Amino acid sequence: MEVQKEKPVKIVLSLENCILPEERLRETPSQKDGLSTEDEMDIRLLSCEFIQHAGVLLRLPQVAMATAQVLFQRFFYKRSLVKHSFEHTAMACLFLAAKIEEAPRRLRDAINVFHHIKQFKTGSCCLPE
Numbered sequence: 001m002e003v004q005k006e007k008p009v010k011i012v013l014s015l016e017n018c019i020l021p022e023e024r025l026r027e028t029p030s031q032k033d034g035l036s037t038e039d040e041m042d043i044r045l046l047s048c049e050f051i052q053h054a055g056v057l058l059r060l061p062q063v064a065m066a067t068a069q070v071l072f073q074r075f076f077y078k079r080s081l082v083k084h085s086f087e088h089t090a091m092a093c094l095f096l097a098a099k100i101e102e103a104p105r106r107l108r109d110a111i112n113v114f115h116h117i118k119q120f121k122t123g124s125c126c127l128p129e
Contacts, residue, residue, distance in 0.1 A: 028040065028076070028077060028080075029076075029077075029078065029079055029080040030076065030080045030081040030082055032080070033080045033081075033082040033083065034082065035080075035081055035082055040081060043081055043086055044072075044073065044076065046086075047072055047086045047087075047089075047090045048069045048072065048073075050087070050090050050114075050117065051065060051068045051069050051072060051090050051093065051094050052065050052069070053117055054090075054091075054094055054110070054113045054114055054117060055068065055094060057113045057116070057117070058094075058098070058105050058109060058110065058113055060094075060097075060098055060101075060103050060105070061101060061103055063101050064094075064097045064098050064100075064101040064103050065094070065097070067097035067100055067101055068090070068093040068094040068096070068097035068098075069093075071093040071096060071097055072089060072090055072093040075089060075093065076089070087114065087118070090114070091110055091111065091114045094110060095107060095110045098110075
């Protein structure tokens with residue numbers, strides 16, 4: 001009895017098979033509200049780093065962190081960074097992604113980790129005496 005090998009699947013990534021239409025990628029709601037393209041990209045990058053860092057501290061699997069980043073990006077292609085807090089949205093996306101990927105964490109743990117990261121980045125950490 002001979003075992004047949006499956007042929008590898010070819011995945012093609014291009015703008016032709018993109019989920020979002022090209023028009024929505026060109027001018028986002030944030031840009032319509034006056035945010036520059038560079039500032040928007042900086043906030044998006046910072047937020048994904050924020051999600052990654054929090055996910056590592058929460059000991060989440062990489063797939064949960066990636067899912068959170070996708071949720072975050074998709075949310076802000078529909079809503080404006082000017083009108084919604086990117087920090088709260090990043091936290092909500094990570095919490096939701098952990099549940100979606102069946103690696104749930106308590107909401108309190110997510111809030112504490114994000115608060116810790118924010119304190120550390122601003123240099124206002126409370127050190128024990």
